[in-house]
Amino acid sequence: MKIVVKCCGCGRLKLGEDKWTYSMAGLFSNERVSHGICPTCLRILYPKHAEQVLANLEQRRMAQTTAV
Numbered sequence: 001m002k003i004v005v006k007c008c009g010c011g012r013l014k015l016g017e018d019k020w021t022y023s024m025a026g027l028f029s030n031e032r033v034s035h036g037i038c039p040t041c042l043r044i045l046y047p048k049h050a051e052q053v054l055a056n057l058e059q060r061r062m063a064q065t066t067a068v
């Protein structure tokens with residue numbers, strides 16, 4: 001089962017890296033929803049930590065990309 005991340009700040013769903021969209025009813029009925037936070041809300045809610053968190057995510061993404 002695919003896990004969909006839903007932003008608890010704005011309620012958007014994560015479709016992919018840096019792709020967030022507002023929920024459409026029924027679209028993700030078969031997927032399990034996990035709560036997370038999108039980069040936009042991260043910057044609003046945690047301005048002091050956002051850049052560091054996003055930099056860490058970017059580093060991890062780069063590592064994964066080079067590994068493949």
Ligand SMILES: [Zn+2]
Pocket residue numbers: 007008009010011012037038039040041042
């Ligand atoms: Zn959000």
